[in-house]
Amino acid sequence: MDYKFIKTEEHPHRLDIIIDNPPVNILTGEVMKEMIHLLRATCNNKDYRVVVLKGAGKAWSAGADVSEHLPGKFQDMLKVFGELCEFLREYQIPTVAAVNGLCLGGGCEVAAMCDFIVASEKAKFGQPEIKVGVFPPAAGAHFARKYGINAALEIILTGDVFNAETAKHMGLVTQVVPVETFDEEVDKFVGRITCNSRVVLRHAKRAVLRALELKPKDAAKKVDEIYADQLMSSQDAAEGLNAFLEKRQPEWKDE
Numbered sequence: 001m002d003y004k005f006i007k008t009e010e011h012p013h014r015l016d017i018i019i020d021n022p023p024v025n026i027l028t029g030e031v032m033k034e035m036i037h038l039l040r041a042t043c044n045n046k047d048y049r050v051v052v053l054k055g056a057g058k059a060w061s062a063g064a065d066v067s068e069h070l071p072g073k074f075q076d077m078l079k080v081f082g083e084l085c086e087f088l089r090e091y092q093i094p095t096v097a098a099v100n101g102l103c104l105g106g107g108c109e110v111a112a113m114c115d116f117i118v119a120s121e122k123a124k125f126g127q128p129e130i131k132v133g134v135f136p137p138a139a140g141a142h143f144a145r146k147y148g149i150n151a152a153l154e155i156i157l158t159g160d161v162f163n164a165e166t167a168k169h170m171g172l173v174t175q176v177v178p179v180e181t182f183d184e185e186v187d188k189f190v191g192r193i194t195c196n197s198r199v200v201l202r203h204a205k206r207a208v209l210r211a212l213e214l215k216p217k218d219a220a221k222k223v224d225e226i227y228a229d230q231l232m233s234s235q236d237a238a239e240g241l242n243a244f245l246e247k248r249q250p251e252w253k254d255e
Contacts, residue, residue, distance in 0.1 A: 005031040006038060007056070013049040013194040015042055024062035025055045027106045029077055032084045043092050046254050049198045050190050052096045053114060055107075060097065060123070063105025069134060078137065081106060085138040088113040090209065092202050094193050098186045099123045100179070104161065108172075109138040112146065115205070116174040118189050119164040120182045125172055126161035145212070147171040197236035198254040203227075 005028075009016040017038060019025040042048060055061055068077040088095060088110065097103075097111035100120040108125050111117055119125075127136045135156060143152035151170040155162075167173040177185035193201065207226045211219035231237050235255045243250035 001034075001037055001041075003034050003038065006034050008038070013047060013198070014052060014190060015045070015048045015050075016052045016054055018054045018056050019061055020056040022057060024059040024102060025057065025107070026063065026065050027061055027081075027110065028065045029068060029080050032080045036080070036084050036087055039087055039091065046198065048093060049194045049196065049201060049254075050094050050096060051091065052098050052186065052190060053111070054098045055101060055103075057101070059102040059107075060099040060111060061104070061107025062102050063107050063128075066132065081109075082137070085109060085113045085142075089142070092205070093198060094201055094205060096186070096190055096193075098182075099125075099164075099173075100182050105129060105136065106138075109136055112143065112172060113138065116189070117167075117172065118175050118177060118186050119167065119173045120177055120179045121164055122179050123164040123167075123173075123176075124161050125164070125167040126159065127155050128159040128161070130157060130159040197234075197240065197250075197252040199234045199236050200231065200240065203231040203234070 005019065005021045007018040007020050009018065017035065019027075019031065019035070021028070021031050039051070042051070064077065064081065068074065094116070095114040097114040097117045099111060099117055101123060103111050103123060103125050105128060108127055127139050129136045139152070139156050143155060147170055151172070154160075155170065155172070162170070164173055164176045168176050175185070175189060203226055207223045210222050210226065214222055235253050236250070239252065240250045
């Protein structure tokens with residue numbers, strides 16, 4: 001498939017997906033369909049240990065296309081938006097949103113579905129939907145669980161735009177870095193993950209997500225099952241443990 005609204009860059013054990021819909025990377029239905037197609041096409045690539053989502057230009061994304069929210073149109077938008085958010089939330093390997101500008105509305109929700117957000121000091125976050133008579137569906141479904149009820153309600157009910165430091169205090173942002181060294185700091189952060197085994201990363205993320213769906217006692221049982229039945233049958237689990245005992249660096253096979 002030829003992509004009109006997204007670009008890609010490959011790095012060792014890492015794929016960068018860049019939203020490129022000038023001037024502010026509005027997430028139209030077509031943009032979101034391209035993102036879903038690319039994520040689906042690359043999720044089984046055994047070389048990628050992290051996927052990084054970026055925005056070209058001055059915005060990560062200023063949000064979804066308001067014209068697609070209108071009565072008679074919103075059903076299609078809601079379906080594809082929900083599919084993108086859920087695909088990201090459940091993606092097999094870790095995802096990082098690298099935000100160096102505006103991240104609003106649907107853009108903020110999509111970034112929040114990533115496992116981490118690394119933001120520059122000039123980044124801005126917010127869910128302004130309430131100000132135009134609607135509310136953000138993915139934020140309504142997931143923000144309270146991810147960031148706590150108070151932060152979720154403040155983000156959703158005020159429609160305010162927050163700077164990166166405030167968003168970090170709310171739990172939305174993982175790390176705030178200087179604008180001047182943004183790319184280098186993103187690389188450092190991502191490097192903390194790509195040094196690990198893909199297969200172990202996948203099982204660890206899956207265990208955390210499954211545990212969220214269950215009561216604590218059932219969650220512990222489910223995580224033990226993933227650990228015993230899936231993780232410990234992988235080559236990299238044995239390699240990592242043996243490397244520690246032998247006082248050497250592990251050589252991951254991502255299997």
